[in-house]
Amino acid sequence: MFDNDKLLFSANNEIDHVKGIVKVYDSYVAQNEVGKEKQQFQQIAKIMKERTEERYIKPIKMFLHNCKEHPEQSGLIVMGINCILIELYFEMIHGLDKSDEGGHKVQDAYTAILPLLDPSITEEDAKRFYKGIRCKIIHQGQTGLHTAITYAEFIDKIILSM
Numbered sequence: 001m002f003d004n005d006k007l008l009f010s011a012n013n014e015i016d017h018v019k020g021i022v023k024v025y026d027s028y029v030a031q032n033e034v035g036k037e038k039q040q041f042q043q044i045a046k047i048m049k050e051r052t053e054e055r056y057i058k059p060i061k062m063f064l065h066n067c068k069e070h071p072e073q074s075g076l077i078v079m080g081i082n083c084i085l086i087e088l089y090f091e092m093i094h095g096l097d098k099s100d101e102g103g104h105k106v107q108d109a110y111t112a113i114l115p116l117l118d119p120s121i122t123e124e125d126a127k128r129f130y131k132g133i134r135c136k137i138i139h140q141g142q143t144g145l146h147t148a149i150t151y152a153e154f155i156d157k158i159i160l161s162m
Contacts, residue, residue: 010050
């Protein structure tokens with residue numbers, strides 16, 4: 001059925017290999033082997049960076065590169081990937097498998113992470129971003145709540161206007 005029956009975590013790492021690395025890391029943590037633990041953590045971080053680059057950063061660059069004439073046409077897909085990254089980062093810093101674990105709501109990822117990206121974003125702004133952009137893109141393929149996505153080459157912050 002398939003040419004390749006391997007489950008890949010990233011291009012160079014099969015799932016079972018990565019599970020083994022994490023299992024060894026967990027054993028070093030349990031045995032309080034700090035030096036070995038740190039080395040193993042660095043290996044995990046390298047693999048996670050590879051996966052994030054392959055699955056999220058490279059596709060964003062590809063969309064922006066292929067839409068040079070009309071970069072604004074890539075906004076919806078790029079913002080969708082950005083939303084995935086916001087939630088992934090939130091999960092990683094909190095040690096979660098999913099954003100809604102441990103008493104958290106997915107919205108919490110946005111209220112925690114967006115102000116780190118732009119300190120002028122309030123909790124209310126982050127909730128509006130979550131509901132009007134993230135939820136609407138994921139569930140309806142468009143923005144809502146009077147929000148819009150635009151493109152500007154040199155703006156390095158999120159702009160929310162009421």
